[in-house]
Amino acid sequence: MGSGSGLILGIESSCDETAAAVVRRGGEALSNVVASQMALHANYGGVVPELASREHLRNIVPIVREAMARAGVSFADLDAVAVTEGPGLAGALLVGITYAKALAFGLGKPLIGVNHLEGHIHAVLMEARQRGEVAMELPLLALVVSGGHTHLYLAKQAGESWRYQNVGKTVDDAAGEAFDKVAKLLGLGYPGGPWIDGLAKLGNAKAVPFTFAQIKPRVNPAVVNRKAPPVGEGLRFDFSFSGIKTAVLRYVESQGMREGVEVRRRALAAMVAPAIADAAGLCDEQTLDLIASFQGAVVGNLLRQAFAAAEAFGARGIVVSGGVAANRELRERFLGEGLKRGLPVAFPSVGMSTDNAAMIAAAAWPRFLAGEFADEAMGAVPQMRLG
Numbered sequence: 001m002g003s004g005s006g007l008i009l010g011i012e013s014s015c016d017e018t019a020a021a022v023v024r025r026g027g028e029a030l031s032n033v034v035a036s037q038m039a040l041h042a043n044y045g046g047v048v049p050e051l052a053s054r055e056h057l058r059n060i061v062p063i064v065r066e067a068m069a070r071a072g073v074s075f076a077d078l079d080a081v082a083v084t085e086g087p088g089l090a091g092a093l094l095v096g097i098t099y100a101k102a103l104a105f106g107l108g109k110p111l112i113g114v115n116h117l118e119g120h121i122h123a124v125l126m127e128a129r130q131r132g133e134v135a136m137e138l139p140l141l142a143l144v145v146s147g148g149h150t151h152l153y154l155a156k157q158a159g160e161s162w163r164y165q166n167v168g169k170t171v172d173d174a175a176g177e178a179f180d181k182v183a184k185l186l187g188l189g190y191p192g193g194p195w196i197d198g199l200a201k202l203g204n205a206k207a208v209p210f211t212f213a214q215i216k217p218r219v220n221p222a223v224v225n226r227k228a229p230p231v232g233e234g235l236r237f238d239f240s241f242s243g244i245k246t247a248v249l250r251y252v253e254s255q256g257m258r259e260g261v262e263v264r265r266r267a268l269a270a271m272v273a274p275a276i277a278d279a280a281g282l283c284d285e286q287t288l289d290l291i292a293s294f295q296g297a298v299v300g301n302l303l304r305q306a307f308a309a310a311e312a313f314g315a316r317g318i319v320v321s322g323g324v325a326a327n328r329e330l331r332e333r334f335l336g337e338g339l340k341r342g343l344p345v346a347f348p349s350v351g352m353s354t355d356n357a358a359m360i361a362a363a364a365w366p367r368f369l370a371g372e373f374a375d376e377a378m379g380a381v382p383q384m385r386l387g
């Protein structure tokens, strides 16, 4: 199939962002529109699935129109419609999928289903292409780290198609979930990542020594029995973040910090749009030290596992994406370690690290070239896996 002008409309509605974007040839975002429901869910301290679906229904038509208008293209100009198939909230995913299907079949254009996690990886590659950089060499080690995921993938290309091998994941909480839960138990806002990120630099990260639950690299016994398994084969680099969350809770209780947490929670709730400086003014030194120590431990763990996996699998570079990739300490330490080891490390811009549809349209491009299209039977796959 000819690739025309290579225009793909991407649609994303897997969680609490309704998003649409038009991307040319997987490398140039002509528009990227996101309607966030963050403020709505913040009142509940987490994403409420029913509310999310209702908001997606309300937003999807105007958001797609806006993305088309900003790109300055018409529906007839599109080569394909791409949509997030999973993972995510079933009802939320269905809003995007139903709309994308109706649009694609109405226009007589191909429909492409994209894995949300693949989208996060391609967000980074798309931006590198937009900056005109030479493509990173394969295989790549991709760390997808968000509120729902902490996954390590080895990404390779087979012809036009990309192939992913999962080489590590969290056995309990996702890293972003740990940020959110710890922020909540310290009386900070939702989502917690940006609050902890902003406050951590004011504290001493060495103050509270968190003994991190180290999940040792596991070897698949089937591989051990073979004489000479290929590099890294069968090794896994998993994560665990529920232990550190419990450790923070225990620290708060044993140090008699509960009352201070309540005061802070109430004071922040009474403010219209509290900023980091407001929260900082409500934190004593011990709280700031705790926050810095927590973040330092989580980032250190992500760093160790990612670089160990990259080495074990002979990766030529590391790509970090997902909401937690916005974290400043994480960026600095990953870039520093990459420089030290001579291993390129790439991040999405802060805007592209959270959920958006440009990353969905970008990930759809190789599928378009490979002719991997979805049919009318495509449904939401809430537990969809990658690799």
Ligand code: KG4
Pocket: 015, 145, 146, 147, 148, 149, 175, 176, 177, 179, 180, 191, 192, 193, 194, 197, 322, 323, 324, 325, 326, 327, 328, 353, 354, 355
């Ligand atoms: O990818 P994302 O927007 O949504 C999904 O979970 O799929 O990620 C949201 C997560 C939340 O847990 C949020 O607290 C975390 O990313 N996050 C951060 C930062 N900004 C967002 N975590 C640490 N530091 C940040 N600066």
Ligand code: ZN
Pocket: 116, 120, 146, 322, 323, 354, 355
């Ligand atoms: Zn995401």
